[in-house]
Amino acid sequence: MNNVEEVLAVLPNKLCDRLKDRILYEEIYEIRIKINKPILIYSKFGESNTGYIVTKEEMKNLVQKIVGFSLYAYEEDIRQGFITIRGGHRIGLAGECVMENGYVKTIRNISSVNIRISRQIIGTSDKIMKFITSNNRVYNTIIISPPKCGKTTILRDIARNISDGINNLRIVKEKFDGKKVVVIDERSEIAACFMGIPQNDLGVRTDVLDNCLKREGLLMAIRSLSPDVLICDEIGTTGDVEALTAAFNSGVNIITTIHGFTIEDLYKRRVLSGLLNNNVIERVIVLSNREGVGTIENIYSLNGGEKECLN
Numbered sequence: 546m547n548n549v550e551e552v553l554a555v556l557p558n559k560l561c562d563r564l565k566d567r568i569l570y571e572e573i574y575e576i577r578i579k580i581n582k583p584i585l586i587y588s589k590f591g592e593s594n595t596g597y598i599v600t601k602e603e604m605k606n607l608v609q610k611i612v613g614f615s616l617y618a619y620e621e622d623i624r625q626g627f628i629t630i631r632g633g634h635r636i637g638l639a640g641e642c643v644m645e646n647g648y649v650k651t652i653r654n655i656s657s658v659n660i661r662i663s664r665q666i667i668g669t670s671d672k673i674m675k676f677i678t679s680n681n682r683v684y685n686t687i688i689i690s691p692p693k694c695g696k697t698t699i700l701r702d703i704a705r706n707i708s709d710g711i712n713n714l715r716i717v718k719e720k721f722d723g724k725k726v727v728v729i730d731e732r733s734e735i736a737a738c739f740m741g742i743p744q745n746d747l748g749v750r751t752d753v754l755d756n757c758l759k760r761e762g763l764l765m766a767i768r769s770l771s772p773d774v775l776i777c778d779e780i781g782t783t784g785d786v787e788a789l790t791a792a793f794n795s796g797v798n799i800i801t802t803i804h805g806f807t808i809e810d811l812y813k814r815r816v817l818s819g820l821l822n823n824n825v826i827e828r829v830i831v832l833s834n835r836e837g838v839g840t841i842e843n844i845y846s847l848n849g850g851e852k853e854c855l856n
Contacts, residue, residue, distance in 0.1 A: 551632035552576075552662055555610040557603045560584065563595060574664070579657040580604050608655050611636055623652050625756075633663035633737025633744030663737045665745045669695065669839055670702035671716045676844045676855050677828050678721050683707060683774050683798040685825055689805040690832035695839030696802045697778055699832070701735050701745055703800060704728055704776050708748020724773035726751040729762035735778060763788035767795050774798045786819055793825045807831060808845055808852065824849060 549568050553561045556576075564586070567573060571588035578584050584595045599607070611628055612619045622628045626649075627637045637659035643650045677684045690696035706716075710723030730736045730753055736743035738755040747753065752770050754762040759777050763785075766772050775792050777785075780801050789799050803811065808829050811817060820826050829845040829852070844856045 548632045549662060551630055552634050552660060555607060555630070555636075555660075557597075557599065557607065560595070560597050560599075563597065568662070572664075574662050576660040576662070577657070578604070578607065578660070582657075604655065604658075607658065608638075611658070620651060624649055626652065627733075629733050629737060629739055629744075631739045631744070633665075633739060635661045635663065635733065635737070637661070663744065665701065666698055667702065667705070667746070669699050670706055673699070673830060673841060673844060674703075674706055674711060674721070675717050677703070677800070677830075678707075678711075678717055680719075681722055683724065683800070684827040685793065685798055686800045686828040686830065687811065687820075687826055688800075688802040688830045688832060689808065689811060690802065691804065691806055691834075693838070694832045694834045696832055697734050699830075699839060700776060700778060700800065700802055701747065704735070704751055705746055705748045707774055707800075708750040723748065723750050725771060726774045726776060727762075727766040727770050727772040728753045729757055729759050729766065729775065729777040730755050731757060731759050731762070731777070731779075735776070760784035760788045763792055767792055767797060772797055774800065776800045778802050779804065781814075781816065783816055786816055790819060790823070790825065793823075799825075805831075806833075808843065821847075821850075 553565055571590055573586050573588040575587040578599055580599060580601050584597045586593050586595060619628055623638060627635055629635050638652050638655050639657045640652045640655035642652055677686045688696050688700060704726050707724050708726045711717045711721040726748060728735050728747060728751060733756055736747055736753040736755060737745050738753060743753050763775055766775055775797050780803060792799055808831060811829060826847055829847060831842040833840045833842050843854055846853045846855055
């Protein structure tokens with residue numbers, strides 16, 4: 546899973562030689578490449594300028610490697626602005642957008658790519674599982690986090706723990722049986738599917754609807770996949786909330802995320818008022834990067850409009 550060799554294989558040979566030792570040691574998570582500009586890398590040490598300038602011909606060869614020398618096969622992915630390669634690594638594309646009927650038909654003359662290296666970190670949710678499960682049940686939970694604070698990483702690991710079940714009583718208060726989980730992966734970030742197959746371990750009882758709009762995916766899952774728990778990332782529209790409410794009314798538990806900094810940000814979002822007013826949400830987890838990515842600031846229990854800090 547998540548083999549960085551898949552990333553190195555698409556890079557220009559000279560750049561590959563420069564990065565093959567650094568990519569693991571520095572925990573590089575992003576490589577930004579633009580024609581006639583120096584390549585920038587982002588790692589646990591911050592931003593670094595490689596000094597390597599990519600030519601137009603190298604960019605063309607890079608893109609050909611990314612799509613397996615078949616642009617047609619990845620036409621739909623290119624239209625959406627990113628391609629997921631084997632290993633779950635996501636490559637964003639920028640260039641000349643070709644429009645049709647007000648929508649992007651494709652991107653041509655690609656001038657820059659952003660490679661986001663996928664690394665699954667097993668166990669990141671262990672310390673919160675006892676707060677979001679009880680009596681073999683999963684609480685309806687929202688994770689609040691600013692960007693780049695690990696919410697998707699933790700959400701992914703929550704899916705794995707819920708799906709596989711937990712026998713370790715250091716993680717949960719009592720044995721937790723695995724549940725049927727459906728992940729609605731609208732941006733292909735949670736499961737990191739390649740050719741429909743998750744590249745991340747989401748557990749043995751997990752189904753994934755990849756590259757699927759949340760509202761449609763949530764309703765599809767309820768109709769056809771009989772989930773015990775539905776998981777999705779970054780809700781924000783009325784349609785998302787309506788679908789989550791429908792899931793709740795169908796007896797399905799939900800776990801999702803929103804961008805924010807404190808629990809007050811949850812109450813400020815009018816679109817989420819239905820979930821709060823109807824007491825759908827039972828647990829709120831607030832993340833930051835104060836002590837590193839994935840710092841758990843607070844865990845709250847919501848009950849009838851009252852909130853209690855659990856940690």
